[in-house]
Amino acid sequence: MRSSNYNYIIPEQDGYLFFNGITGASFKVQSKNKDAFVSIIDNPDLNYSKFGNFIDRMLNQGFIVSDDTDENELIRKKYELNRCPGLYEVMILPTYQCNLRCWYCTQEHANQWLSDESVVKIKKRIEYILRREDVNQFHLTWFGGEPLLSYDRILEISQWAKDFCEALNKSFFSSITTNGTLLNKERIDKLKELGFGHYQITIDGDRLTHNKIKVLGSNSAFDVTISNIAELAKHTQCTLRFNYTKDNLKPHEIIEDLKNRIPEEVRGNITIALYKVWQESGENVNPEDVKLLAKLARDSKFKAHLQSTGMCYADYKYFDCIFPNGKVGKCDNADPESEHVCGIISDDGEVTWENEDCNSLPGIFDPKLNAAECVECRFLPVCWGPCPKRREEMMDKYGKVTCMYNGNKDAEIQKLLVNRYLNLTNY
Secondary structure, three states, X not given: OEEOOOEEEEEEOOEEEEEEOOOOOEEEEEHXXXXXXXXXXXXXXXXXXXXXXXXXXXXXXXOEEXXXXXXXXXXXXXHHHHOOOOEEEEEEOOEOOOOOOOOOOOOOOOOOEOOHHHHHXXXXXXXHHHOOOOOOEEEEEEOOOOHHHHHHHHHHHHXXXXXXXXHHOOEEEEEEEEOOOOOOHHHHHHHHHOOEEEEEEEEOOOHHHHHHHOOEOOEOXXXXXXXXXXXXXXXXEEEEEEEEOOOOOOHHHHHHHHHXXXXXXXXXXXXXXXXXXXXXXXXXXXXHHHHHHHHHHHHOOOEEEEOOOOOOHHHOOEEEEEOOOOOEEOOOOOOOOOOOOOEEEOOOOOEEEOOHHHHHOOOOOOHHHOOHHHHOOOOXXXXXXXXXXXXXXXXXXXXXXXXXXXXXXXXXXXXXXHHHHHHHHXX
16 A cells, blocks of 8 residues: 555644545644654554554545556546536626626627527537536536626526426526516515526625625615625525635625625525635735634624635536627637637537637647646646646747746645635635
């Protein structure tokens, strides 16, 4: 036996976190015991007579492997499994228009809307993929702009897709990312009827801060949004995404404003997910404030989620992002008029590509990517390398895929792994 090549030992407050990248197993030990645990895991055969039960547990959790274990093959299998081979996911952006103007938004809010012709072709595309025998699940997700500005299109396509999945005896699930201001009880009830099982809705701090960023005429955007979340959470899972900066990270004020407006009995259906605004440098943010906000959320009966590692949904085996102009791409952050969004849905539901490179988007193990830096990295099974959009940009610029962590790889990934541990253990 030997220790896994993908064990990570990470300092965490008063101890050390042991994490295995392939299995995802983790445990924490006190600082004084760290060297003893390392010695046992690194020398399992020598220590088996004394610590056999522990070594068997480490073997089961992947920290220890048999001498002939091919961990590279295990990683490849995990990669393919994470690509959700039985799932077809479609992300539809029915419009780029929005009723709000948040300063950190990356979109230009072009006046684009799905046409009747595009809707017909979207249905053909869904039908084309769902008739595959290896696909048994369908996830329809809505994004924008503000997708609820195109509420009638959402109803039309969702009803059709739900009925079609039922006819094929395939599972159907729908979700939406929205600012929450265009919801009301009637719409919430209708979307529940159509299979909407998850909402992601953004807040930008406490009530005062949120209302300065999201201006809704004479109304309080915070009050309208949180009231709708409280209604949704009676029967539906909601992710309340908090986009934080050094200025709006006020843990006590945020939680108090939420507690005052959301009944305790529905808070268990609400996950407060904490994500740094991309324009904000991580060096400006106190990580302890982030953890405190998560702790206060859990203490108040909400769920909490700290940013962690994982595979981008654009890497799923069957994934389409359909833009307001009807074109197909692989990333919702792409410019729909760019060369990277060049898929055209044909009348029979197939996608043809104006630029064949758009269709390839090879996986991280494909030799075309020249991604040896990722494939040989000890963090591959928890990072999975750059998302497809970044891979395209790297290939255009460097002719190969490079690390996305700009020299801080170990520290950045270890921080994200600590977050994953905290998410799992409800610290």
